[in-house]
Amino acid sequence: MKLDVPTKLDNDEIQNEIISRIRELINFKNLEPGDKIPSERALSERFGVSRNHVREAIRKLEFYGLLKSKPQSGTFVADIGQVALNGMIEDILKLKTPSFKSLVETRILLELKTCRLAALRRTEDDLKEMEATLEAYADKVRKGQDVVQEDLLFHLAVARASHNSTMITFMLIITPEIITNFEKYHVCDKDQAFKAIEEHRDVFMAIKDQKPQLAKEKMKTHFSALYQYLYNV
Amino acid sequence: MKLDVPTKLDNDEIQNEIISRIRELINFKNLEPGDKIPSERALSERFGVSRNHVREAIRKLEFYGLLKSKPQSGTFVADIGQVALNGMIEDILKLKTPSFKSLVETRILLELKTCRLAALRRTEDDLKEMEATLEAYADKVRKGQDVVQEDLLFHLAVARASHNSTMITFMLIITPEIITNFEKYHVCDKDQAFKAIEEHRDVFMAIKDQKPQLAKEKMKTHFSALYQYLYNV
DNA sequence: AATTTTGAATTGGTTAACCAGATTGGTTTG
DNA sequence: CAAACCAATCTGGTTAACCAATTCAAAATT
Structure with a gap:
């Protein structure tokens, strides 16, 4: 019967603890943008944790743009x-x-935009890459194989053609989770896979013909199954 | 005149090199989803780099959902x-x-959605938080102070009210870059800051009244200056 | 012969020691 | 007296050593 030591801190918890202490410190010391925060060693000592944990916490805040580390110099509050x-x-x-539904919701939003932008900005190279993914997809469908991956690769190619680096990054972040969940819940059955060949081609043609509105409409049609998943089931 | 040693590898370059080698290895060994890749030690030895570099590369692939590390067990190819x-x-x-323009473009896209969702899903608590940021913003404007931060905090509050965790995360990722660039280029002048008080309130009221379409329209109005920045200037 | 036990080897995670570049304050020099 | 210089110190980054959980196969047990 374990009654004591329930206070074993999870890894994320200790990181959040450190982040929260760093915030206190910034507030208490009234550190302005551009000011230097104490060194990693000083923080690790003050907080009673290893320097690595401090580094991880700082790295996270750096990822979200709140701190900036300069080698051999120090860590600074962002502007x-x-x-x-x-x-x-x-x-x-x-x-x-994030929940799976929030991922799907965001994906739809992003892709309705990327395909519009792709129609406006696609290059000849973009078209070639998209066409290649189209064929890879069609091939696998005809062979009756699983095509979730190839599906997403087409969509990534569209995103690339949008030439919006932020959206590409975001698509990359959500794609793997989408794939695994689709495969798990069998969101795409065989019938849909066949239909999707045409739907993909429709999107592709609209992008090739540089018709943004049409591309968006075609993508919407392609996503109809997803809408069902989101709002009906 | 320096002709030799131009091959000093930047940090990102060495990481990309490792990632690329890991990919080769997965392809060559024909590793399936769920299979275990060699240990960090083995990889660092094989590639002739320190184990830390391998860890960083693996961590990056883990962030994008392609690998999954299990403590005391190994690193596995994702599903x-x-x-x-x-x-x-x-x-x-x-x-x-990402370029700044791609950030702004993505921000507009995200926010036109989050404010619609917020109108549909906002709780009473959400409303309170949004109102607080509204007042903080108005206060600073009247005092003639810089308000870029307070502006963005209102928008973050809207994002929170959308209850879509993915979009919240994405908003957090792009927000600091937006703030620093806005302050740098003075995208928001004093006149706009005054106008924005009303515009914010319009968005807020639409969300409070649960009118998604109206909220979107009001947000669009609020973004008119941004559109100018994106497509005219 | 099948099952359980167990211990050595392997794993990612953690800590500690070390490194090279940047900083800084005192010293020297013109 | 001001500017240039230099060495001690401090910094984040890097490497190496260590740890505990896990694995897995050989050995002991039933």
Whole structure:
């Protein structure tokens, strides 16, 4: 019967603890944007944790653009004020791993945009790459094989053709989770896979013909099954 | 005149090199989803780099969902097939730091959606938080102070009210870059800051009244200056 | 012969020691 | 007295050593 030591801190918990202490420190010391925060060693000592943990926490805040480490120099508060900094850290501390539905919802949003942009900005090279993924997809469908991957690769090719690096990054972030969940829940059955060949080609042709609105419509049609999943089932 | 040793590898370059070698290895060994890749030690020895570099590379692939490390057990290929894995690694290797325009473009897209969703899903608590950011913003404007931070905090509050965790995360990722660039280029002047008080309130009221379409329209109005920045200037 | 036990080897995670570049304050020099 | 210089120190980055959980196969047990 274990009654004591329930306080074993999970890894994320200790990181959040450190982040929260760093915030306190910035507030207490009234550190302005551009100011240097104490060294990793000093922080690890002050907080009673290993330097690595401090580094991980700093790295996370760096990822979200709140701190900036300079080699052999120090770690500095980013050029956003205390108000924003506190608000954002609050949000970061509350971050949970996204739900699948929120991923799908975001994916639809992103792709309806990327295909419009692709229609406006696609190059000849983009078209070639998209066509290659189209064929790979059709091939596998005819062989009756699983095609979730090839499906997503077409969509990534579209995203690339949008030439919006942020959206490409975001698509990359959500894609693997989409794939695994689709395969798990069999969101795409065989009939849909066959239909999707044509739907993909429709999207592709609209992009090739540089018709953004049409591309969006065709993509919407292609996503109809997803809409069902989101709002009906 | 320096002719030799131009081959000093930048940090990112060595990481990309390792990622690329890992991909080769997965392809060559024909590793299926779920299979274990060689240990960090083995890889660091094989590639002739330190184990830390290997860890960083693996961590990056883990971030994009392509690998999964299990403590005291090993690192495994994610449940996406080789085709998707190769395609995604290709994209990851080509990733550049996003341009500011691509950030703004993505921000507009995200926010036109989050405010619609917020109108549909906002709770009473959400409303309170949004109102607080509204007042903080108005206060600072009246005092003639810089308000870029407070502006973004309102938008983050809207994102939170959308209850879509993926979009919240994405908003957090792009927000700091937006803030620093806005302050740098003075995208928001004083006149706009005053106008924005009303515009924010319009968006807020639409969300409060649960009118998604109206919320979107009001947000669009609020973004008119941004559209100008994107497509005219 | 099948099952359980067990211990050595392997794993990712963690800590500690080390490194090279940047900083800084005192010293020297013009 | 000001500017140039230099060495001690401090910094984040890197490497190496260590740890505990896991594996897996050989050995002991039933």
